[in-house]
Amino acid sequence: xxVSLGAFGNDPWWVIGLKTLLIFLFLVLLTLFNIWWERRVxxxxxxxxxxxxxxxxxxxxxxxxxxxxxxxxxLIPKAADKVxxxxxxxxxVVPAFVTFSVIPFGPEVSFFGHRTPLQLTxxxxxxxxxxxxxxxxxxxxxxxxxxxxxxxSLLGGLRSSAQMISYEVAMGLALVxxxxxxxxxxxxxxxxxxxxxxxxxxxxPSFVIYTIAMVGETNRAPFDLPEAEGELxxxxxxxxxxxxxxxxxxxxxxxxxxxxxxxTTLFLGGWHAPFWIDHVWAGANEGYWPVLWFxxxxxxxxxxxxxxxGSLPRLRYDQFMAFGWKRLIxxxxxxxxxxxxxxxxxxxxxxxxxxxxxxxxxxILVGVVLVAALVVYFLPEGTDETPSTTVAAPRAGGFPVxxxxxxxxxxxxxxxxxxxxxxxxxxxxxx
Numbered sequence: 001x002x003v004s005l006g007a008f009g010n011d012p013w014w015v016i017g018l019k020t021l022l023i024f025l026f027l028v029l030l031t032l033f034n035i036w037w038e039r040r041v042x043x044x045x046x047x048x049x050x051x052x053x054x055x056x057x058x059x060x061x062x063x064x065x066x067x068x069x070x071x072x073x074x075l076i077p078k079a080a081d082k083v084x085x086x087x088x089x090x091x092x093v094v095p096a097f098v099t100f101s102v103i104p105f106g107p108e109v110s111f112f113g114h115r116t117p118l119q120l121t122x123x124x125x126x127x128x129x130x131x132x133x134x135x136x137x138x139x140x141x142x143x144x145x146x147x148x149x150x151x152x153s154l155l156g157g158l159r160s161s162a163q164m165i166s167y168e169v170a171m172g173l174a175l176v177x178x179x180x181x182x183x184x185x186x187x188x189x190x191x192x193x194x195x196x197x198x199x200x201x202x203x204x205p206s207f208v209i210y211t212i213a214m215v216g217e218t219n220r221a222p223f224d225l226p227e228a229e230g231e232l233x234x235x236x237x238x239x240x241x242x243x244x245x246x247x248x249x250x251x252x253x254x255x256x257x258x259x260x261x262x263x264t265t266l267f268l269g270g271w272h273a274p275f276w277i278d279h280v281w282a283g284a285n286e287g288y289w290p291v292l293w294f295x296x297x298x299x300x301x302x303x304x305x306x307x308x309x310g311s312l313p314r315l316r317y318d319q320f321m322a323f324g325w326k327r328l329i330x331x332x333x334x335x336x337x338x339x340x341x342x343x344x345x346x347x348x349x350x351x352x353x354x355x356x357x358x359x360x361x362x363x364i365l366v367g368v369v370l371v372a373a374l375v376v377y378f379l380p381e382g383t384d385e386t387p388s389t390t391v392a393a394p395r396a397g398g399f400p401v402x403x404x405x406x407x408x409x410x411x412x413x414x415x416x417x418x419x420x421x422x423x424x425x426x427x428x429x430x431x
Contacts, residue, residue: 003107003188004119005124011116018112019120023100031253032062038306041380045310066246074242079149088147089247091140095133102126104188106271106290118271118291119188125390126187127179130262131172133147134217136166137251144248145236156235159225159317166324167216173332174210177203177339178266179331191270204222204368205335209328211304214259216324220253221309225317260301261294268297 036051036059043050053060074083104116123129138161145157177183181203182193190199200207216223225388237248264270271290272299278284284293315323 003104003119003122003192005186005188006233007108007117007188008119012114015111015114015116016120019116020101021180023120024097027097027100027254027257028250029256031205031250032066033059034253034256034302035062037302038309041303041306042310048314069245069246069249073241074244075127076188077239080239081147081149084143084147085239086244088140088144089251091143091245093118093135093140093247093254096251096258099130099133099258100254100261102129102187103258104191104270105294106288109287117188118288121186124187127175127185127187127190127262127266131168131175132353134255134258135164135168135427137255138325140251141236142313143215148236148239148377150239153238154238156238160236160361162321163219163225164217166321166422167213168327170324170328170332171210171213173219173329173336174206174213175266176332180336180339180343183423187265187270190266191272194269194272197269198269203267203339205331207263209332210263210267212299212328213324214263215305215308216320216344218255218259218305220252220256220305222312222314223320224314225320256305257298260298260305263301264294264297270294 024278039061040050040058051061054060054064076085102121102122104117106120108115108117111118141160141164142157145153145160146157148154178199181199182190184190184193193199219225237245240248266273271285271294272278273281273290273293283289290327352360
């Protein structure tokens with residue numbers, strides 16, 4: 001049973017309060033679970049054990065780490081702007097909780113005797129609400145880096161703002177095709193529009209672009225450049241400790257859950273049963289069963305986050321920004337034009353009866369071509385077979401730039417060192 005906008009706004013105060021409390025508890029417990037799950041999965045990838053002491057299977061390790069952070073000494077640098085320094089983590093973590101208010105967990109159910117949707121609220125522009133609230137978290141990161149009075153923190157905050165803004169543009173453009181195809185920006189109506197075909201298949205380029213952008217926008221590996229320890233120590237939260245650092249950590253994992261839940265809602269049918277189970281079992285999309293399907297899809301995306309962190313190295317900053325502005329955004333614009341053309345042609349009756357039924361096929365075909373164009377970017381570029389051996393002139397007070405080895409960069413193990421013996425050593429060895 002799908003939910004319409006008319007089902008919202010009629011709940012009594014105790015139902016709204018209980019829903020809000022359950023969402024808060026769900027996000028906190030999911031964060032504790034995700035930290036443990038990430039450490040276990042990455043440990044398995046690296047042939048380690050991971051946390052396995054505190055609680056069954058080490059499940060209480062995240063709770064122990066949280067208690068440890070709470071009792072650590074809270075430090076504020078002398079050069080910091082104290083008011084902004086304290087407020088910055090709060091500005092980051094509050095929007096992370098608020099964005100889940102429009103995420104649909106399931107259909108209408110009997111909730112302690114009251115008929116209500118498994119969703120806190122909805123609105124005609126719910127997805128834009130999520131994007132607007134999520135963008136507020138950028139201010140917390142920038143202000144946290146600026147107010148610390150540290151150069152490394154400031155650079156981390158500036159990096160993060162540029163990265164998150166640029167990838168929010170690509171993410172927003174990826175969602176335009178979903179709005180056109182569903183005819184609505186309401187999360188519940190978008191889920192209802194995917195009853196027969198998930199938008200992840202019909203709008204494949206939007207799905208791929210959103211998946212890449214959501215990793216970049218949450219500052220997760222391999223796009224964790226604002227926290228690149230090799231260049232910035234710890235990035236925007238270098239000077240933070242105790243609970244304020246824990247709030248940054250909490251916001252990162254809740255943002256992972258938020259973008260995963262949004263991807264589930266917009267591209268994988270939301271709380272609808274996967275693999276068309278509802279065609280075999282009529283009750284798969286009724287009652288509280290859809291909550292299970294929804295959580296399963298969200299955990300699938302979170303596993304992708306963990307898998308990427310354990311598999312891929314960090315990108316170089318200029319390559320990462322060029323990829324967003326020169327690849328993701330142009331391909332998103334081309335895809336939007338293609339989807340708009342298909343929708344207008346269908347509404348104007350351009351397609352014949354036999355040809356019109358293949359509209360999804362043509363969208364998927366165009367989508368595959370655009371995704372292939374996106375994949376080409378990751379292929380290695382050809383190198384010049386005759387590299388230049390000229391040496392740059394030394395700068396005043398600096399050092400000359402050494403030439404590249406003949407044939408390009410050396411791959412594999414380094415050549416063994418051979419030390420020439422001096423004449424004195426030869427005389428000693430000869431007797």
